[in-house]
Amino acid sequence: MPLFNRLIAEGIGTFWLVLGGCGSAVLAAAFPEVGIGLVGVSIAFGLTVLTMAFSIGHISGCHLNPAVTIGLTVAGRFSKVDVFPYICAQLLGGFVGAIILYLIASGSGDYDLASHGLASNGYDMHSPGGYTLVAALVCEIVMTFMFLFIILGATDERAPAGFAPIAIGLGLTLIHLISIPVTNTSVNPARSTAPALIEGGIALGQLWLFWVAPIIGAVCAALMYKQVSAKN
Numbered sequence: 001m002p003l004f005n006r007l008i009a010e011g012i013g014t015f016w017l018v019l020g021g022c023g024s025a026v027l028a029a030a031f032p033e034v035g036i037g038l039v040g041v042s043i044a045f046g047l048t049v050l051t052m053a054f055s056i057g058h059i060s061g062c063h064l065n066p067a068v069t070i071g072l073t074v075a076g077r078f079s080k081v082d083v084f085p086y087i088c089a090q091l092l093g094g095f096v097g098a099i100i101l102y103l104i105a106s107g108s109g110d111y112d113l114a115s116h117g118l119a120s121n122g123y124d125m126h127s128p129g130g131y132t133l134v135a136a137l138v139c140e141i142v143m144t145f146m147f148l149f150i151i152l153g154a155t156d157e158r159a160p161a162g163f164a165p166i167a168i169g170l171g172l173t174l175i176h177l178i179s180i181p182v183t184n185t186s187v188n189p190a191r192s193t194a195p196a197l198i199e200g201g202i203a204l205g206q207l208w209l210f211w212v213a214p215i216i217g218a219v220c221a222a223l224m225y226k227q228v229s230a231k232n
Contacts, residue, residue, distance in 0.1 A: 001059055003085060009060035010086055011093030013052040017064050018097030018194045021045035025119035025184075026105050042176035045185070050169025057165060065188040066090055066211075071148040071218030075226055077155075087190075094194035102198055118195035120203035121186040121210045129181035136183045137213050143175045144187040144217030145224075152225040186210040187217070 024044035028036045036044070053062045061078070063069045066087040072078040098118055105111045105118070120126070123136035131139070150171040154164040172187075179185045186192040192210035196203040 003082060006060035006082075007085055007089040009056040010063060010089040011096075013056050013060070013062055013064045014090040014093035014190050015097040015100075016052055017045070017048040017188075018094045018191055019101055020048040021191065022098065022119035022195055023101050023104070026101060026116065038180050039177065041180065042173045045176050046169040046171075046173030049172050050165050053165030053168055060086075062165075064090060064190070065214075066190055067144055067188060067214035067218040068148060068151060070215055071222045072151075073222075074219050075152055075222035077152070090190040091193055094190040095197060098194035098198050101195075113199065114201075117199050117203065119184060120195040120199050121184045121192045122203060122206045123183060123209065126202045126206055127182060128184055131182045133209070137209060139179050139182045140186055140210065140213030141217040141220070143179050143185070144214040145221040147171055147175055147187050148218045148221035149225055152221065152229070156229060183210070187214050189214055 021041070021044055024036060025041045028044075029038075029041050049062070049064065052064060056062050061072070063072065063078075063086060069078060069083055069086045069090070073080055073083055101118055102113070105116070106113070123131060123133045127136060151164075151168055153159060154167040154171075175187060176185045179187075189211045192207060196207045
């Protein structure tokens with residue numbers, strides 16, 4: 001598949017992840033009387049990956065995440081020369097998703113960017129549960145580790161064919177159920193960057209953690225999976 005086609009697919013997929021996942025948090029999580037809450041937001045993020053994995057997995061691999069792209073490269077599943085273009089496409093797609101979300105959210109008279117935000121990630125005072133930087137760092141490393149480990153296992157040529165998107169989507173749902181109170185769940189630098197660029201302030205100041213931790217977790221998962229899945 002030509003690189004251009006794959007980049008378009010990655011951009012659209014990451015756009016959907018940010019709009020669908022962050023959108024559920026901003027627009028529907030606490031909507032009067034019918035709010036979907038933490039469980040609903042977790043399911044929404046899982047569904048974005050599940051639907052895109054079936055839609056574009058055969059085109060681009062459906063990474064939608066710079067940490068996943070880097071982790072797959074370390075695991076020997078992805079070409080090094082395509083890493084930078086993929087990450088650029090993911091960042092652009094995510095940013096467009098955040099812009100569209102802001103345009104929709106700002107259509108409500110009750111919405112204010114400074115107070116409501118766009119579901120950005122954070123720690124300390126910007127953590128939903130007030131969790132510390134250390135707690136956030138550990139959480140994001142471990143959650144991304146498990147996410148990439150699930151991806152590598154589910155897409156292994158020895159795994160049952162056709163079920164990878166389900167395992168990956170459910171894995172991301174579970175990760176959100178665990179970590180939304182801690183960091184609002186990133187495990188994805190593109191997902192974190194998109195709203196932070198629009199919100200600015202503390203969201204942008206804390207963005208570094210949501211690049212560093214997911215990449216560390218993904219690299220560790222890639223190295224671990226190579227060991228445990230070795231055929232001899």
